[in-house]
Amino acid sequence: MKSADLYALRANALLKLIDGDTDAALESLKVLSSADVEAADAYIVSGSLLRDKGEFTKAERIHRSILEKKDLSKHVRETAVRELIKDCIAAADYKSALLLTERAELALLPFRAYALEKSGHLKEAAELYKKCAKMEPVYLKNAARCWFGASKNDNETRSYSIKLLTYAEKCDPSFFEAKAERANLLFLEGKRYKGLSLCEEIIKYELPKCPEHMNILEEFHYAYSDIGTLFNSVMKKINSGSANLSFYVYAARYHMRKNEAEKAKSLISICAAGHSFPTALAAVYAEMKDDAVMTDYFKARPMYKCSACSAEQVHYADVCGECGSLGTLTYL
Incomplete structure (x- = not known):
């Protein structure tokens, strides 16, 4: 086949991909691969397309066949290995992914960390994600998630779980669940003051992002302190003008429970002025008005x-x- 024809096949495959016609692109790439055995990149793309279609075994077979070829450039070999690892992960074959990344360079470490996490080796995954953070700081959040997961292991002692949660917080200071769980364990350890101090820290840095978060803090205060303490802390943030929306929603609902409608209205007005009356606040207003139709509407919004x-x-x-x-x- 002439080089012009090979070029036309490549162009056709690319156009089919742009159009979203994966099957037609695969056919063009198959023809290209059979006509030009050196077209390793066509093999790689074919395998990747098959993986996207859920045909993991075929994708893996193609990418492994590429690696059997001699005289591959370093770039092509590295690309084929990376795609093969993706095949294994997509097929939930984490054992093979771990074997392929056993002596991997830094660029492949995120794949190994992910395979370790999915295999249940959370502590190893956390340490590896921390190394990956040298490339992308966002991997620290993954490390925090793994430390958090490891802390939930029933085999761990309570004090060691607290230590793991501390690691999680260091990786991601905004991880509400890690701080809340550490507060819970501190309470269970009988360290009431430390637990409540951690709750204050959670409020101080505005970590609650939803009603469920505020409910967790409220449960802690019901069990270990006076619920008014939490409300006062929330109001301090609101009065300082730096509170996020979850604080206003909590405070308005608190007043509603105490039948203090005017105070709830006042908070809603203040919040609406700074947050353009968002959906969450409208839902609280519907509750306050005891409007069943509107309340049901917001539940699905x-x-x-x-x-x-x-x-x-x-x-x-x-x-x-x-x-x-x-x-x-x-x-x-």
Whole structure:
């Protein structure tokens, strides 16, 4: 086949990819691969497309066949290895992924860390994610997640779990769940003052991002202190003018429970002035008005938005369900 024809096949495959016609792109790449055995990049793309289609075994077979070829350039070999690792991870074959990354360079360490995490080796994964943070600081959040997961292991002593949670907080100071769980363990250890001090720290740095977070803190204060202490701490943040939306929502609901409608209205007005009356506040207002229709309406409305991909979600989560980003959901 002439070089012009090979070029045309490449161009056609690229156009089909742009159009979203994966099957047609695969056919062009198959023809190209059979016509030009040196077209390793075509093999690699073919395998990657098959993986995207869920055909993990075929993808792995293609990428392994590339690595059997002699005289591959360093770049092509590294690319093929990386794609093969992705195949294994996509197929949940973490054992093979770990074997492929046993002596991996820094660029492949995130794959190894992920495979370790999915295999349940959370402490090793956490340490590796910390190394990955030299490339991308965001990996510190992954390390925090692994330390947090390791702390939940039933085999760990309570004091050691507290230590692991401290590691998680060092990696990600904004990790609410890690701080809240450490406060919980401190309470269980009988260290009431330290637990409540940690709750104060959580309020100080505005870590609660949703009603569920505030409910956790409220449960702690019900069990170990006076609930008014939490409310006073929240109001201090509100009066300082630096509180996030979850504080206003909590405080308004607190007043509603005490039948202090005017105080709740006042808080809603203050918050609306600074936050443009967001959905979360409108939901509280509907509750305050005892409007069943509006309350049901807001229960199904997206309440949070991801700052990374702009996806909207009804319920709060640490990880965006759309793009997988950590800690990016905020009130609408």
